[in-house]
Amino acid sequence: MDGEYQSLLAPSPEFLATVKVFPLIPSLKKDVARTIDSALSWDQLTASDINFSIVRPIVLKYAKLKNMAVVYACLVVRSYFLAESEAELAYAGVMHSRATLCEILAMKLLSRFASNHIQLVAVLTTRWNPLAGAPFEIAEQVRQAVGGDEDDIDSAQSALEMAISTQAKAFLASPVSQKVVNDIYSGRIVFSMSGSRSILADNYKPRAIELYDCRTAPFIDHYRLRVPRYGAILEFLNFALLLLTFILCLSNQDKAAVTVWEMAFVLFAVAFTLEEYTAATEHGWIIYIANLWNVFDFSFIAVFILYLVLRIQGLHNNDLDASSMAFDILSCGACILFPRLAFFAISNNVVILSLRAMVSQFVFFIGIAAVCFSGLLFALWTLGKDADPAPSLKSIAWLMTQIWFGNTSLSFGQAERFHPVFGPILMITFAALANTLLLTILISLLSNTVARIDANATQEYLFQFAIATMEGVKSDALFSYQPPFNILAFVILKPATWFLSPRALHSTNVFLIKLTSLPTLILIGVYERYFAAGQRFRESGRDAAQSLFNSLPRHIKNMPLVEALVGSSSNGVYEAIFDVDFTSEMELFDDSDDDFPTLQSFQSSTRNGGLQTTPTPKRKKLRPSSLGPPSPRGSPRARSLNPPVVEPSHSAELPASSSRSPLAVLFGSRMPSSDSVTRVEATANRIEVLMKDLHELPVQKLKEEMKDLQDRQARIESLLLVLTRGMRNETHRQETFP
Template sequence: MEHFRDPKMNALVVRPLVERLYNPDDISVVYCLLANRVSFLREQSKEVHQSVNQARAILCELLASRVLRRFHEDNPGPQGLLLLSHILVEGFDPFQGAPSHMERPANRPQWPGSGDTSGSERKVTALELAIVSESKFFISSAACQRAVDAVHNGQIIYTPLSFMDFLPDHYKRRPISLYDPRTAPLLNHHRLIVPRNRNLIELVHFVILLVLYVMTMISRHSEVNMWEFAFCIYTFGWLLEKMAAIIEHGWAVHAQNLWAFLDITFASIFGAYFILRIYDFLLDQLHSGYGLPILCIAAPVMLTRVAFNLLPNNLVFISVHAMMKDFTVLTFLATWCFTGFLLALQWLVSASNDGNEEFSWYVVGKWMLWIWFGLDGEGIEESVRFHIILGPALMIAFAFLGNTLFLTILIAMLTNTFSKIVADETAEIQFRRAVLTFEGVKSDSIFAYPPPFNILALMVLLPLKLVTTARIFHIVNVALIRTLNMPTLLLISFVERRRLWMQSRRASGKRSKWQFTSLSPHNDVQAVFKSIPPTEISDIIDQLDPLGEVPILEDDLMPTMAGDNPQSKLRRWRMLQREGHRRTDDTGAWSSSSSIKNE
């Protein structure tokens, strides 16, 4: 990336491509560039032309960010924000504009009752492609962050695209638009899918799940454990919600979530617990069975998950999520080699002693595991009982490979991953926030029903959708959603209207007599920078930095600064106008003096 941002490369390659690709009337250019980046990254896995494809992918990301910045500069204000949102979250069909004779893939199988034949399941958004391709430079740009913040706060509202819905209700599909609380209804069920509200709601759902889990474990020795029954029912509803989230945007997007691997771990533990609990019930051994001990090991997963939810922007948790992939792959390879040494030792003792002395798999595995972690060397001492020469050789080779080499490689890989994250901390945090924002906007109606009511909604409303019209189903669905979520909707409406009221009071200059936040000796320092300077002061500031004295290549070194300020283009135009008037006045004065001298 730094190579393409060099001034010479910027002037010779990047800027001409941006000028050629940028079209104010075509908002699909950013999507096309990111789609090409995804394609180049997939081709990068091949050994042939690997570096070339990697360079092309980086160039596509840089061009996409520059083109988006041009849209950002040319369209300030609320309408510009709306245009950026159309560029990032409006869906595009990859085959859109292709000739009719081109072969297209067959339609994907749809969920019963979806009734969506518009082909929206084919469409993909530019923001989704940026997340899948991990375009962190593009997402961390000022233009992209402006749109992401607006979607996250609910300023931009829209009906997202989805791969498949469990409980589809697309009778009224909302276009991308600006949200106005003054014209919104009091019980606006669409505010349940605003990412900021959705993250808080999901946190409350998980806290309820954690409370039920703790109460289940506390009362696990009682005769009738109603807490366990409530925990199982609620967990099934919570898992249904997570399954719908994975299916809606795909695993590639959901896996970018910080706590995705924790959810999968908890789902696996609960599945094993539930199967063993049914087995205990059939054998009439509920108090001394196998299910509850399995459920005990979910405690570290659930408490860690709460910490991830409370601190999603913490660098440590972001690093843990990034390092889990490397750690899992390397541990799998080490375990595979571990199994090879275990088989070799078992077959070696059988061949050497003719079956007179055998060691169990458990004993040999324990010796090797202790050597792997550097805890005990008993396995090396006992290795002569396998074979006088080959036994110690295998054990010592395993100690070198498993303990010394494996740990060295593991520490080096994790350190490299952590250093990369720390070097670009801001981009990592903004990327994770974009993932939460994109995944927080839900299309499926199943998310509007809190667990375990989503199970009842799926059992009742899905058959109802098959026998009624789309309008009747929409009316029934909205009525049930507003009834079940009435306290939440009233609270959201109150908070949004109060925030709007506070903003209007600040704009009108009305302040209450007592404000705790005003009790600070530094308020005047903050207020002076928020006030708008007079016009003559702005003109003096502009004259201190004339545009004509700035070289072209030096101006190219500051694209980020111009992109961060939406008024940069307006200021540059004013400076050009001032430079033009100044040169005209100087020319006129020189012409007048020359004519006087000639006379």
């Protein structure tokens, strides 16, 4: 499939502009609010009965519209109910259940577009305007209610961005969403996002969504710099250079003059700050700060800005103390830079994923404890005014901090210094609370946080992976430049946007990108054409290595070290077994003997002539013990009473048996003719065969299944009565429920 055909499968920008988004939002809000009137958990909402009676009808209703913005609309309604759950605390459980239902609807409606992969990508990555398709009067009311600029009102977001901002982790962790996220991350999907909040926007050539093929793409393709996978590698290299210049700057610091290494560090740090500011502007602060590593980056930027201000002040006023303070502050940035670089290698670890939640819980708890103990700080400072010398607030705060972290003996030695009576009481109370109660509560909170993150480690990792992927797909032109060349591009292209046409600006931008990133583009082109997965050079090299391994002696291949590096040869045998086509002579059983019960869907069952849970068993040959009740073991007389084997022949009549059956004895006295007696006996034997076959049918199993279906229907009817009870009392509920 060539690139032109693939691009034709994608919806055009003109078609996407005609999609109506706004009518979906109030309709979904109404249906979800009318359906859910009680607090339900995720497990309850995904149960089979709720899915059959509530979720499936809504999905079928909106799937008929074939509107590509329906997934985005579900997530918008989810954001509304999440906001309502925080505003209406009395109905927080109900609102949260409605938000959860919106996420489930988004997951199920997304699977409706999975047949066309490019269309699926368009559903998730297209930036929809929530006011698209709204009447003019409603749009004006929204503008008056929101206020602000026209650009703020018309700002659009994609479904993936909405899922990140609403914390829809189950939606992002679903296989359909992760398929798109993985393709975007690896660069198999090519699309361009029009930048509405970009610092340097280049929207001259919007590209339709297509599958990337290196055979048809140009060798030097500047769009490959925006692939999140390559962006992560380049980001690691840029951060390593920043760390190297940071170390050299502090190792060769000169408070009276600026060294070469300090100039290099300032240049890379300014470029790094510009890159992070562009990322925060591109996707918004909510999505930017949702990434754990961006918190580290923002902290380092704050340290760097404070260092730069003090350093400029010290150089301008020849103040060595200010320059010394600037370097001291910059030295504290090592506590951020070194872990930040190390976390690149272990970013997928469960401990790292739970680190952010633990830090937020710790900071929140310490903040509450500091506010609570501020009264004790003021009380000790007031009681200690009469002491000689009087302790300051700083010394008292430092003393309380030492006691908080375990140095309890200080509370007994310094207690009477504040007051002979109240000092020991207050200090012992603080020591007991700090080291026993509050510390135990803090450990319990952090343990519960780690356990919760560990239980949902997969969703948390996929959520962070989706954030990193969406941050990597940026429309701002500055992201195609590697630091410190992004400063050069900003200085040249930003003023050029004021007088250059979009075509000329695009040509200048492409030229500068290829000029500054030519070695990187060449490496990417060589890798994708020769060394990437599925390429001929890599496959041939793998085959050569496998042939070399197979030619080794057996005692070398069976060495533990070689087997650990290459793998066991038995695994290859197991995989090759299932790739071999078996002949019909190897079949152990006949296809006609497969009488296993099968579970069919309703559509397939109706096509086959009706519902069928178990196949009709074939007629078997009658054995001596098949007619009549089983005889007790060890009774030869009872065995001799069994009739002989009845073998049905190909003729219309059955052979006469040596002993007459009970039915033959019953009707035999009324039939004087011998021919009629023979026919009656044959008919009786045939009836006995049919009755035996009737007894062998799974009638009892069918009865049990029918009873099970009746019980299930009764449970569904009772559940519907419970769920619609609020609708019957709708007039009364509207007075108390918004």
